Amino acid sequence: MKSNEIKNELYNQNTQPLRKHKIFNNWDVVTKGWYSTVRSNSLKKGDKKSVLLNGQKLIVYRAETGKVFCLDNFCPHMGVDLTLGKVIDENIRCFFHHWKFDSTGKCIDIPCGEAPPKKLRLNSYQTIEKYGLVWIYPQAQTDEELLKIPSLEGLDDESICYKIDKVFYRKCHFHITMINGIDPQHLSTVHNININMDVDIVNTRPNHIEIGLQGNFTNSNLKERLGSLIFGQSYSYSMKYADGCLAGLTMMKDSKLFNLIPMPQLHMYFSYSQREVGNVIVRPIYVNKKDLGLFGPIKNWFKLNLTKALFKMLQGEDGQIYDNIRFNTEAFLKVDGPIIKYISYINKLAPSVWSKKMPGSDHEAS
Ligand code: FES
Ligand SMILES: [Fe+2]
Structure with a gap:
C-alpha cells in the first residue's frame, strides 16, 4: 500500500463515525x-x-x-x-x-x-x-520481569527449536488482527469449523493476558469429521498476549491422532510492529520443545513444519478480512465478550517514547 493511499478510517466519517480508542487501533x-x-x-x-x-x-x-x-x-x-x-x-x-x-x-x-x-x-x-x-x-532499561519474552504453555525451562518465517503485511492495525484467535464466531463462518468454544480469559500480569478456548467438533461437515479423526473429538488451544505486540498460540492441546496416539502440542508466536500508518508487519515464529537423540532433528522438523502448515491453511482465509476492514466497536454482542475484554486490556497498556504520528516510509524488514 502506498503511504498516501487513504485509509478506510477516513471514509464514511459522518454516516459511520468511529470511536477513537486511547490505545487500541490507535496508530499514534x-x-x-x-x-x-x-x-x-x-x-x-x-x-x-x-x-x-x-x-x-x-x-x-x-x-x-x-x-x-x-x-x-x-x-x-x-x-x-x-x-x-x-x-x-x-x-x-x-x-x-x-x-x-x-x-x-x-x-x-x-x-x-x-x-x-x-x-x-x-x-x-x-x-x-x-x-x-x-x-x-522502546526503553533504555526494563525491570527483570519485563526482560523476558513470555514462554508458551509447557515450554518453560525447556530447550527450544524454532523456525523463523518470512514477514507478511497487513493493512489494518495489529491490535485488530490479534483478535483472530479469540473470535470463536468466525471459526464456523469463515473457516467452516463449527466448534463450540468455551472461552476463558485470565489477566496474568497488567501487560499480559491469557485466553483458553476449548470445545468439541460437531462433525457437521467433512472438515470437522477429518478434524475430529485426526485431533480427537475435543479440541483446545490457548493464546497468550504480551504488551499488545506479541501473540503466542498453543494448539493441539490434548490431541490424539486417530483418538489413540498422543500428539505433541504445537506453538507459534506472531510478532507485530508498524511499518507505517496503515501497514503492519507480522513475523510468524514456530517454536517447540527440542527433541534430542537420533530422530530428534526429524521430529523437530516435523513439529515446526506441521505448525507452519496449519497456520498457512487458516491464514489465506482470513487475509481478505484484515486487509479491508474498518473496525467498528459499536455493535458487539454477548458472544463478542472476549473481544471486549481484550480491547480493555490493550487500552490499559503503557505507551512508549515512540508514541507519535507515524511518518510514511519504506521498511527494511526481511
Ligand atoms: S560527529 Fe556526527 S555529525 Fe558530527
Ligand atoms: Fe481465522
Missing part, C-alpha cells in the same frame, strides 16, 4: 513491549544495521564483545546516519566528525577536544536475542 501510540527486528545471524561482530521500527529509525549493532545494542539512528551533532560510522569495542563512532558514543548513548569522545554540549544524548534501547532474532524494547 506505540506500547512498551518487545518488537522483533533483524535476524541475529545477519549481525556479525562489528556489523551495524539501520532498522525502521514503529516509525523510529534505529541503529542496531553487534559490539566486538558479541553484545547487541540499539540507539537512535542519527548523530546528535549534525544528524548523520550512524550506520555510516564504525563500531569500536561497545561504542559507535560517527563517520562525520568522529564523535564517539557508548552503548548507553552517552558521548564519550570528541576528537577536536571540546566538551559535548550539555543535555546531549542519544536514546538507547534494551535489546535481547531470542528465537534467532534481535528484539528491541
